[in-house]
Amino acid sequence: MPLFLIKSLLAVAFILAAVVAFAAMMTLMGRPGQQSDPKKLRAVHKTAGFVYLGLLLVISYICLRYWVMAGDGISIRAALHAVLAWGLLFVFLLKITIVRFFKGFLKIIPTLGLIVLILSLTVAASSAGYYLFRSLCVQVPVAGTETENPASGADIPEGQIETGNIESGKYHFENRCAFCHFADKKENKSGPGLKGLFQLERLPTSGRPVTDENIRTQITSPAGMMPAFTDLTEKDLTDLMAYLKIL
Numbered sequence: 001m002p003l004f005l006i007k008s009l010l011a012v013a014f015i016l017a018a019v020v021a022f023a024a025m026m027t028l029m030g031r032p033g034q035q036s037d038p039k040k041l042r043a044v045h046k047t048a049g050f051v052y053l054g055l056l057l058v059i060s061y062i063c064l065r066y067w068v069m070a071g072d073g074i075s076i077r078a079a080l081h082a083v084l085a086w087g088l089l090f091v092f093l094l095k096i097t098i099v100r101f102f103k104g105f106l107k108i109i110p111t112l113g114l115i116v117l118i119l120s121l122t123v124a125a126s127s128a129g130y131y132l133f134r135s136l137c138v139q140v141p142v143a144g145t146e147t148e149n150p151a152s153g154a155d156i157p158e159g160q161i162e163t164g165n166i167e168s169g170k171y172h173f174e175n176r177c178a179f180c181h182f183a184d185k186k187e188n189k190s191g192p193g194l195k196g197l198f199q200l201e202r203l204p205t206s207g208r209p210v211t212d213e214n215i216r217t218q219i220t221s222p223a224g225m226m227p228a229f230t231d232l233t234e235k236d237l238t239d240l241m242a243y244l245k246i247l
């Protein structure tokens with residue numbers, strides 16, 4: 001299962017935990033005298049809060065690995081997602097700190113809880129929501145098109161490989177691509193495995209024909225959730241292409 005799909009499914013549980021915790025808090029603090037069981041509401045709120053925090057930490061770890069891998073190639077959307085996530089973490093920790101140590105400020109807890117919920121929804125929408133939307137909209141290759149391409153078969157012309165430095169290309173792959181793509185198999189990692197890439201007719205994500213130009217475009221201006229590696233030079237791209245052709 002692709003890593004981004006796992007992250008998106010975790011985000012759904014993350015939002016559900018946030019909604020349950022917020023609803024329990026609002027019922028407990030916003031409707032005095034009408035709660036059927038205040039102790040039960042507190043237990044629900046606390047349990048949902050722990051689940052929320054655990055999911056937040058797991059998702060944050062996945063995001064940090066992605067950001068480290070993307071480096072300067074992170075998109076504007078992903079950068080905004082990161083800023084909102086840091087803001088969410090700050091407000092959530094502030095809420096916990098007030099509840100535990102500064103009870104004189106408890107009157108602002110419902111407001112902070114609302115801010116946490118809004119930020120949670122916004123953060124999830126800018127990542128998981130975007131991923132699921134793009135997954136529905138990205139062109140899917142027609143069944144049976146992922147076959148060997150006679151124009152780009154297993155025997156790559158030697159001169160074509162020599163246009164780039166394979167060892168340099170391997171270095172770039174291991175530092176930029178290996179986090180999401182296998183080089184020695186076709187199975188999905190976070191993204192599709194790239195073994196035999198130049199033996200396909202169409203690219204797995206965008207559905208475009210497998211050509212040097214389309215692969216370069218996928219690297220620098222990608223379809224789907226792949227980060228854009230706009231900092232790679234023309235030589236870097238040529239070397240990377242040379243390595244991809246021998247997979």
